[in-house]
Amino acid sequence: xxxxxxxxxxxxxxxxxxxxxxxxxxxxxxxxxxxxxxxxxxxxxxxxxxxxxxxxxxxxxxxxxxxxxxxxxxxxxxxxxxxxxxxxxxxxxxxxxxxxxxxxxxxxxxxxxxxxxxxxxxxxxxxxxxxxxxxxxxxxxxxxxxxxxxxxxxxxxxxxxxxxxxxxxxxxxxxxxxxxxxxxxxxxxxxxxxxxxx
Numbered sequence: 448x449x450x451x452x453x454x455x456x457x458x459x460x461x462x463x464x465x466x467x468x469x470x471x472x473x474x475x476x477x478x479x480x481x482x483x484x485x486x487x488x489x490x491x492x493x494x495x496x497x498x499x500x501x502x503x504x505x506x507x508x509x510x511x512x513x514x515x516x517x518x519x520x521x522x523x524x525x526x527x528x529x530x531x532x533x534x535x536x537x538x539x540x541x542x543x544x545x546x547x548x549x550x551x552x553x554x555x556x557x558x559x560x561x562x563x564x565x566x567x568x569x570x571x572x573x574x575x576x577x578x579x580x581x582x583x584x585x586x587x588x589x590x591x592x593x594x595x596x597x598x599x600x601x602x603x604x605x606x607x608x609x610x611x612x613x614x615x616x617x618x619x620x621x622x623x624x625x626x627x628x629x630x631x632x633x634x635x636x637x638x639x640x641x642x643x644x645x
Contacts, residue, residue, distance in 0.1 A: 448640060449559060450510040454503035459605070460515060463626040469640065476502045476514065488518040488525050489571050492552035497567055500556035504566075507558065511638055514554040515626050519599040521547050528599050535590050535601040536583075539611070544580030547600060548573060551622040555634040568634045572627040574617040576600070581611065 451471040453464050461473050476499035482491045493516075500514030519526040521542060529535035552571045560566040589611060595603045602608035604615065604623050619627040632642070 450507060451640070452503055452507055452510050452512045454499040454512050454514045457625060459624050460626045463621055463624055463628060464513070464631075466628065467632065467635075467642075469635075471513075474503050474507070476500075478502050480516070482518075482525060488520040488523070488548075489550045489552075491525065492516045492518040492550040493554075493569055493571055496552035496554040497556075497569055500554040500567065501563075504556045504558045509558045511635070511640070512556040512558065513626075513631065514556065515552065517549055517551045517599050517625050519547055519549050521545060526600055529596050529601050531596055532590055532594075535596055536587055538601040539578075539581075539586040539590070540583065542578045542600065543586070545578055547576045547578065549576060549600065549623055551619075551625060551627050553627050553630050553634070555631065555638060557638050568637065570627070570630045570634070572617065572619045572622040572630055574615060574619075574623045576604075576615050576623065577613040578602075579611055579613045586611075 451469055453471055453473045454476040456475040464471055478498050480495055495516035496514045500512045504512040529538050550571055550573060555568045557566050593603055593607050595601050602611050619629040621628040
């Protein structure tokens with residue numbers, strides 16, 4: 448099996464990939480993640496997932512490289528990572544009682560394939576999340592406990608943030624955390640990666 452690399456510095460994505468019980472390395476892709484003017488959220492997520500995988504693949508010839516990116520949207524507008532408490536609170540206030548769509552894009556770059564047009568498998572997994580209509584003091588208290596300032600949408604569904612949510616709709620339950628494992632295992636199988644030791 449070729450070297451498997453996760454093109455990410457995200458602890459959440461590393462934890463998810465560890466579930467597959469495959470040896471891998473994590474390498475930060477170091478790319479500009481700014482959305483392009485007029486770019487749709489889905490297009491942004493797909494472009495960045497591919498760019499991350501390709502950037503790391505160039506430094507590790509012959510490897511299988513996983514790139515992923517997530518863009519949260521409300522009414523079609525992108526919601527980024529808040530970075531600090533005031534911005535996170537503003538995000539949660541905006542989203543309460545509303546539905547937010549998360550686009551989690553995935554790219555598996557096969558460095559064994561010479562043609563760059565054929566090297567990448569890409570997919571966008573959508574997750575629809577309904578937020579509860581909670582008062583400011585609860586939103587503020589949540590943020591002070593979990594401090595999810597590095598998460599698009601300011602809530603960690605794998606932690607206490609689940610209490611902010613009314614429902615999650617997706618074909619891939621791990622997509623909301625940042626790495627759609629159902630889609631990924633399908634891509635890895637197509638690339639010849641064995642599971643269960645066989």
